[in-house]
Amino acid sequence: MADGPTVLDVRDLKVVFATRAGEIHAVNRVSFDLKAGELLGVVGESGSGKSVTMMALLGLLPSPPAEIRSGQVLFEGEDLVTCGARRLKAIRGHRIGFVFQDPMTSLNPVFTVGFQIMEPLRRHLGLDKARARRRAAELLDLVGIPDASRRLGDYPHQFSGGMRQRVMIAIALACEPRLLIADEPTTALDVTIQAQILELVRDLRRSLGMAIVWITHDLGVIAGIADRVMVMYAGQVVEMAPVRDLFADPRHPYTRALLATVPSVRGPRADKLQAIDGQPPLLLAHPAACSFAPRCAHAAGSCAVANPPRRPVMPAHEVACVFDMARARPAPVLDVAHG
Amino acid sequence: MAEPSAAPAAAPLVSVRDLKVHFPILSGVFRRRTGAVRAVDGVSFDIAAGETLGLVGESGCGKSTTGRAMLRLVEPTAGTVRIGDDDITTAPPGHLRRLRPAMQMVFQDPQASLNPRMTVMDIIAEPLDEHTRLSRAEKRDKVLDLMDAVGLSADFAGRYPHAFSGGQRQRIGIARALALNPRFIVCDEPIAALDVSIQAQVVNLLEDLQARFGLTYLFISHDLSMVRHIADRVAVMYLGHIVEIAPRDDLFAAPLHPYTEALLSAVPEHDPAAEATRQRIILTGDVPSPARPPAGCAFSTRCPKVQPVCRTTAPATVVTAPGRAVACHLVAGPAAAGSVGAS
Ligand SMILES: Nc1ncnc2c1ncn2[C@@H]1O[C@H](COP(=O)(O)OP(=O)(O)OP(=O)(O)O)[C@@H](O)[C@H]1O
Ligand SMILES: Nc1ncnc2c1ncn2[C@@H]1O[C@H](COP(=O)(O)OP(=O)(O)OP(=O)(O)O)[C@@H](O)[C@H]1O
Ligand SMILES: [Mg+2]
Ligand SMILES: [Mg+2]
Numbered sequence: 001m002a003d004g005p006t007v008l009d010v011r012d013l014k015v016v017f018a019t020r021a022g023e024i025h026a027v028n029r030v031s032f033d034l035k036a037g038e039l040l041g042v043v044g045e046s047g048s049g050k051s052v053t054m055m056a057l058l059g060l061l062p063s064p065p066a067e068i069r070s071g072q073v074l075f076e077g078e079d080l081v082t083c084g085a086r087r088l089k090a091i092r093g094h095r096i097g098f099v100f101q102d103p104m105t106s107l108n109p110v111f112t113v114g115f116q117i118m119e120p121l122r123r124h125l126g127l128d129k130a131r132a133r134r135r136a137a138e139l140l141d142l143v144g145i146p147d148a149s150r151r152l153g154d155y156p157h158q159f160s161g162g163m164r165q166r167v168m169i170a171i172a173l174a175c176e177p178r179l180l181i182a183d184e185p186t187t188a189l190d191v192t193i194q195a196q197i198l199e200l201v202r203d204l205r206r207s208l209g210m211a212i213v214w215i216t217h218d219l220g221v222i223a224g225i226a227d228r229v230m231v232m233y234a235g236q237v238v239e240m241a242p243v244r245d246l247f248a249d250p251r252h253p254y255t256r257a258l259l260a261t262v263p264s265v266r267g268p269r270a271d272k273l274q275a276i277d278g279q280p281p282l283l284l285a286h287p288a289a290c291s292f293a294p295r296c297a298h299a300a301g302s303c304a305v306a307n308p309p310r311r312p313v314m315p316a317h318e319v320a321c322v323f324d325m326a327r328a329r330p331a332p333v334l335d336v337a338h339g
Numbered sequence: 340m341a342e343p344s345a346a347p348a349a350a351p352l353v354s355v356r357d358l359k360v361h362f363p364i365l366s367g368v369f370r371r372r373t374g375a376v377r378a379v380d381g382v383s384f385d386i387a388a389g390e391t392l393g394l395v396g397e398s399g400c401g402k403s404t405t406g407r408a409m410l411r412l413v414e415p416t417a418g419t420v421r422i423g424d425d426d427i428t429t430a431p432p433g434h435l436r437r438l439r440p441a442m443q444m445v446f447q448d449p450q451a452s453l454n455p456r457m458t459v460m461d462i463i464a465e466p467l468d469e470h471t472r473l474s475r476a477e478k479r480d481k482v483l484d485l486m487d488a489v490g491l492s493a494d495f496a497g498r499y500p501h502a503f504s505g506g507q508r509q510r511i512g513i514a515r516a517l518a519l520n521p522r523f524i525v526c527d528e529p530i531a532a533l534d535v536s537i538q539a540q541v542v543n544l545l546e547d548l549q550a551r552f553g554l555t556y557l558f559i560s561h562d563l564s565m566v567r568h569i570a571d572r573v574a575v576m577y578l579g580h581i582v583e584i585a586p587r588d589d590l591f592a593a594p595l596h597p598y599t600e601a602l603l604s605a606v607p608e609h610d611p612a613a614e615a616t617r618q619r620i621i622l623t624g625d626v627p628s629p630a631r632p633p634a635g636c637a638f639s640t641r642c643p644k645v646q647p648v649c650r651t652t653a654p655a656t657v658v659t660a661p662g663r664a665v666a667c668h669l670v671a672g673p674a675a676a677g678s679v680g681a682s
């Protein structure tokens with residue numbers, strides 16, 4: 001799947017928010033790429049900059065307070081950071097579909113759900129009203145909403161949380177985009193409907209070669225659908241790996257701590273859930289040292305001195321840590337020069 | 340009405356009987372009522388003081404509506420809800436307002452429930468302003484305590500909701516719900532937007548508060564591994580009905596209702612190797628709409644074990660073991676008690 005042409009290439013993206021308390025460095029030099037048909041899973045601490053990264057590359061952050069301080073976002077070769085608002089508007093919702101984390105605020109409460117699904121079909125694809133309507137009903141049906149044609153006339157508040165989320169997915173898929181950016185798209189869905197959506201996404205990848213960025217806290221979903229996984233912490237990518245390697249052999253201490261916190265439905269039931277102690281940093285400046293060090297069980301003096309760059313530890317597997325947490329070597333091993 | 344067929348061991352704090360919430364369907368130029376969405380269609384259950392009842396089920400099956408109706412955030416069409424000595428369904432507005440501090444809700448949609456023009460400090464302090472006489476300083480301390488309890492840095496107190504990530508916003512909602520030391524909290528997908536580590540923090544927090552103050556929870560979630568962790572008993576809902584209710588361990592070890600079986604089998608493994616070998620029951624058939632529920636058993640259109648009788652007759656709810664009940668024609672029990680979900 002991963003050998004198609006590159007659809008998205010994000011390089012060194014940095015996003016800063018201006019606030020009364022000073023600057024907040026929410027996204028710090030994030031780089032990743034994505035090929036046609038590939039699904040990149042994005043996981044990471046709440047507040048680590050997953051949503052801000054994606055909003056920034058879609059040009060959806062209000063400025064001020066947000067500022068893209070550096071970086072390129074190449075979508076099929078075109079830089080979205082510099083292409084201008086009009087051009088972006090033509091691409092968004094057409095060749096790039098997106099699902100936001102918060103469905104109630106991204107759906108407009110005063111328009112019917114049908115209108116909101118038909119809008120991109122009419123605007124980008126030029127469908128007439130009747131055809132757009134038929135297609136909208138098909139899309140609602142595709143995301144598993146019963147009684148689809150009748151429900152086109154309903155308003156968002158008449159839908160359940162999970163249904164609203166599926167409406168967002170239907171809108172994102174309406175124009176069969178080249179790239180789908182999905183930010184926590186299934187948080188409100190039960191497992192059976194989630195499975196149905198994941199199946200749909202799999203089909204679209206196969207049939208349309210759609211490239212997908214899928215942000216989620218659900219590692220079970222990641223395990224099931226991702227090709228590669230990007231792990232974020234404090235606005236940085238701390239680990240990037242093929243999905244099997246990430247689960248079998250996580251190399252960054254944050255990733256390892258994260259995987260250790262997941263409870264299971266099938267294994268033994270723990271009395272107390274594990275959490276990672278401490279809090280993430282406030283990011284009032286560009287991190288000069290490893291941001292995870294204050295919470296890291298393996299931190300050493302060197303961690304406070306420099307911010308370790310991402311480096312390959314295995315084929316296609318990169319880690320931003322001065323240590324290498326290989327499974328075969330559970331004790332930290334210092335293997336790069338720094339300082 | 341029969342006694343609740345799957346009562347908790349201790350005396351109930353919350354008891355729900357034959358609760359129904361029907362939304363009218365209006366159509367035509369005159370917006371005439373042409374039907375109803377039977378979002379909640381006769382559910383009954385109890386929750387003991389200090390207990391957590393998990394509520395799970397398909398998207399759109401009526402979980403949020405049940406939770407909202409229990410706190411009268413939406414008007415029930417029929418049925419009763421008692422919390423302690425109070426009948427919530429008939430309480431007049433003034434009385435209801437006095438009861439409010441004791442019963443709170445953490446909402447599914449954090450952003451929509453936070454006022455964008457208020458700082459976090461003000462949002463969390465709002466219920467304190469309304470229902471307590473604390474001094475400014477006391478209020479401030481209390482808010483900072485609450486923020487600390489849900490893992491939000493005190494430095495965030497002056498920020499507005501839009502400056503927070505989804506997970507951070509959800510924690511603001513939880514802090515606000517806890518502000519008045521409620522007895523009963525409806526948690527509607529309280530952790531869906533959080534990363535697993537913070538999910539663990541919040542769940543541990545909810546458990547600590549429960550142990551310290553004897554809180555009672557209705558915990559609505561589609562995350563079955565979390566439900567298994569936090570719930571004492573679990574109710575499974577399908578199309579407005581409760582199809583199975585059971586102590587947690589029994590439910591996860593041996594689900595009785597075919598829908599529960601399918602639901603549990605659909606949980607993904609967080610390990611690609613195990614995930615590749617997982618056996619899944621895939622449901623096919625028409626997903627019914629609560630505006631036009633099927634005749635007979637609500638699950639009959641998709642049930643892999645469906646029998647002719649299922650398409651004509653709604654199953655009675657049978658108690659199969661102490662604290663355990665199921666509404667399915669294929670499950671025989673010692674006694675029919677008909678109060679958990681069958682209509
Ligand atoms: N308008 C803003 N002003 C200031 N800070 C902001 C603003 N928007 C976002 N942030 C901060 O940027 C950081 C990254 O937020 P983001 O929403 O990307 O997190 P996330 O990784 O998506 O988290 P979650 O998993 O909880 O959704 C957070 O610390 C947040 O507080
Ligand atoms: N105000 C309303 N008007 C009309 N129908 C409504 C209204 N609110 C909810 N419904 C319908 O009632 C049903 C149950 O909705 P509810 O929000 O309770 O589902 P849920 O189980 O919480 O789902 P989810 O897991 O997706 O949040 C849905 O079919 C929904 O469309
Ligand atoms: Mg986010
Ligand atoms: Mg809901």
